[in-house]
Amino acid sequence: MKLNGIPIEDTFAEAFGMKATRILITAIDARWARQAGDTMTGFATSVIGCGVEAGIEAELEADATPDGRPGISVLLFGMSNKELAKQLENRVGQCVLTCPTTAVFSGMDGDDKLPLGKNLRFFGDGWQISKQIGGRRYWRVPVMDGEFLAEESTARCKAVGGGNFLVLAKSQRAALTACEAAVAAMRRLPNVILPFPGGVVRSGSKVGSKYKALMASTNQAFCPTLRGVTASNLSSEVRSVMEIVVNGLTPEDIAAAMRAGIHAACAGGPASDVVRVSAGNYGGKLGQFHFRLHEVTA
Amino acid sequence: MKQLTLTQRHATAQRLDMRSFLPEHLAQLSLAQIAELPLQVGNQTTPASELFELSGTPCEDLRLVPAADNLDFIGAGMRQGELTVVGNAGDAVGQGMRGGLLRVEGNTGDEAGTGLSGGELRITGNTGERLGGPSVGATQGMSGGQIQVQGSARDRVGERMRRGLILIQGDAGSWCGVNMIAGTIVVQGHIGAMAGSGMRRGTLLLSGPPAALPSTFSDNGVHDLNFLHLLFAHLKAVTDLGPWTAADNPSVHRYLGDLADAGMGEILWPAASADVDAPTSNPR
Numbered sequence: 001m002k003l004n005g006i007p008i009e010d011t012f013a014e015a016f017g018m019k020a021t022r023i024l025i026t027a028i029d030a031r032w033a034r035q036a037g038d039t040m041t042g043f044a045t046s047v048i049g050c051g052v053e054a055g056i057e058a059e060l061e062a063d064a065t066p067d068g069r070p071g072i073s074v075l076l077f078g079m080s081n082k083e084l085a086k087q088l089e090n091r092v093g094q095c096v097l098t099c100p101t102t103a104v105f106s107g108m109d110g111d112d113k114l115p116l117g118k119n120l121r122f123f124g125d126g127w128q129i130s131k132q133i134g135g136r137r138y139w140r141v142p143v144m145d146g147e148f149l150a151e152e153s154t155a156r157c158k159a160v161g162g163g164n165f166l167v168l169a170k171s172q173r174a175a176l177t178a179c180e181a182a183v184a185a186m187r188r189l190p191n192v193i194l195p196f197p198g199g200v201v202r203s204g205s206k207v208g209s210k211y212k213a214l215m216a217s218t219n220q221a222f223c224p225t226l227r228g229v230t231a232s233n234l235s236s237e238v239r240s241v242m243e244i245v246v247n248g249l250t251p252e253d254i255a256a257a258m259r260a261g262i263h264a265a266c267a268g269g270p271a272s273d274v275v276r277v278s279a280g281n282y283g284g285k286l287g288q289f290h291f292r293l294h295e296v297t298a
Numbered sequence: 299m300k301q302l303t304l305t306q307r308h309a310t311a312q313r314l315d316m317r318s319f320l321p322e323h324l325a326q327l328s329l330a331q332i333a334e335l336p337l338q339v340g341n342q343t344t345p346a347s348e349l350f351e352l353s354g355t356p357c358e359d360l361r362l363v364p365a366a367d368n369l370d371f372i373g374a375g376m377r378q379g380e381l382t383v384v385g386n387a388g389d390a391v392g393q394g395m396r397g398g399l400l401r402v403e404g405n406t407g408d409e410a411g412t413g414l415s416g417g418e419l420r421i422t423g424n425t426g427e428r429l430g431g432p433s434v435g436a437t438q439g440m441s442g443g444q445i446q447v448q449g450s451a452r453d454r455v456g457e458r459m460r461r462g463l464i465l466i467q468g469d470a471g472s473w474c475g476v477n478m479i480a481g482t483i484v485v486q487g488h489i490g491a492m493a494g495s496g497m498r499r500g501t502l503l504l505s506g507p508p509a510a511l512p513s514t515f516s517d518n519g520v521h522d523l524n525f526l527h528l529l530f531a532h533l534k535a536v537t538d539l540g541p542w543t544a545a546d547n548p549s550v551h552r553y554l555g556d557l558a559d560a561g562m563g564e565i566l567w568p569a570a571s572a573d574v575d576a577p578t579s580n581p582r
Contacts, residue, residue: 068531
């Protein structure tokens with residue numbers, strides 16, 4: 001199968017079940033809302049070392065937020081409810097509470113709750129105020145720039161993490177340019193985030209390592225500098241491989257994002273020096289969700 | 299649409315206790331059973347059918363048409379359904395209400411919504427004293443839900459209120475929010491003396507500066523309070539916000555008190571409105 005003359009490998013991306021939540025952050029203007037989001041999702045690329053995978057889902061106009069100010073929505077994905085709750089509280093406490101003019105609200109409804117302002121309120125040292133408005137509970141915490149407003153809790157849901165595809169190209173610049181186009185297309189879609197830097201990961205991993213302490217290590221089959229000494233998946237013309245990882249609230253969201261991303265990455269055709277599109281397939285060892293490239297791009 | 303209507307045949311000299319005529323109870327009964335429900339009139343017990351004309355079908359949408367304003371405890375303890383009073387209600391309408399919607403298309407007596415913990419009470423006319431306060435003998439007033447009065451309320455609105463929202467589109471009498479524990483009271487008209495006296499926590503939101511405040515409230519300046527956006531968005535659905543220019547400028551004067559108690563109660567009014575002198579203090 002080819003897209004604009006670029007071969008799409010007959011393989012599948014292997015993803016796994018996660019727990020997710022969404023919060024909304026507003027601020028005095030869009031810049032400061034994004035600043036809070038960037039800060040709280042900055043060190044949130046992989047659960048391997050960050051505890052949670054997170055990213056900004058969308059920018060919100062003032063009329064789409066609870067307090068009528070510009071904002072963003074952030075999605076956070078964890079491997080367990082406990083870890084997700086811990087990371088949410090730490091990140092909102094350290095990165096949003098501290099960020100000038102921000103407020104934080106639930107971005108998801110449901111019966112399964114995660115504390116949001118519920119514990120952060122104690123920063124108010126007794127001066128905090130509870131307000132129930134329209135059946136929802138909020139906390140007003142006095143801070144030096146006024147009041148930090150935080151909704152009591154948000155909801156969580158089951159989700160999917162680790163949807164991915166690989167762009168194989170003749171140069172780093174060619175791989176990156178194709179990935180940038182893919183990221184731009186994927187970020188327009190709801191319910192997904194691309195947790196890695198700029199949406200792109202250059203250190204795609206395999207499950208396990210020769211070192212017992214490591215649960216993941218470099219994926220030598222896709223390392224161009226090891227082409228001659230490993231069971232390489234790369235042809236001789238490939239000099240750079242980059243991966244886009246996508247987490248979504250449902251498998252359908254991931255499939256839609258992969259489809260948009262792969263189409264965008266292949267838009268330049270062979271002239272863009274993209275050689276092939278593949279995916280992180282771990283032989284079924286990693287997760288129960290399999291996204292076949294031929295099916296999602298069809 | 300199914301509805302059950304009880305129309306009072308004639309006014310009685312004695313007050314009637316209507317607390318057993320709740321939508322959720324009557325929906326379980328036949329018209330014949332409802333007609334036999336006992337009502338106490340003075341020292342006599344009378345079947346409901348002698349005092350009320352019944353029409354419609356028993357369901358959780360109940361309409362009550364009083365012939366006088368001495369029907370007390372209408373909707374008291376109500377948990378669900380809708381009850382509409384077409385006319386004036388007596389005392390303690392919606393007392394101890396836990397859910398559902400209770401509308402009074404007229405005025406009410408005293409103690410409306412006392413001890414209310416859920417649901418919504420809407421009064422199109424005026425109401426008497428102790429709106430949303432504690433039921434007789436109780437230590438706390440309203441603890442949830444919402445009360446809307448389109449007219450005015452007399453003294454002691456929200457006394458010892460703990461949670462919930464009271465909206466008064468007209469004026470409120472003296473001692474509004476007295477000994478308030480928490481919750482929110484919004485008064486769009488004028489407010490009487492000693493507002494917020496004894497307040498521990500909670501919010502008293504006014505449309506303009508009060509003529510006087512207890513001397514135990516202190517000025518905390520003018521502030522933009524983000525939560526007001528949420529409150530205004532909620533209130534916009536039921537009232538014209540008038541002097542509040544909600545989304546544009548929620549700057550408010552913030553007075554905190556009562557410093558003779560916990561001192562965390564706040565009295566707010568728009569900074570734009572009559573930004574003149576600080577209110578004078580009431581003597582204590």
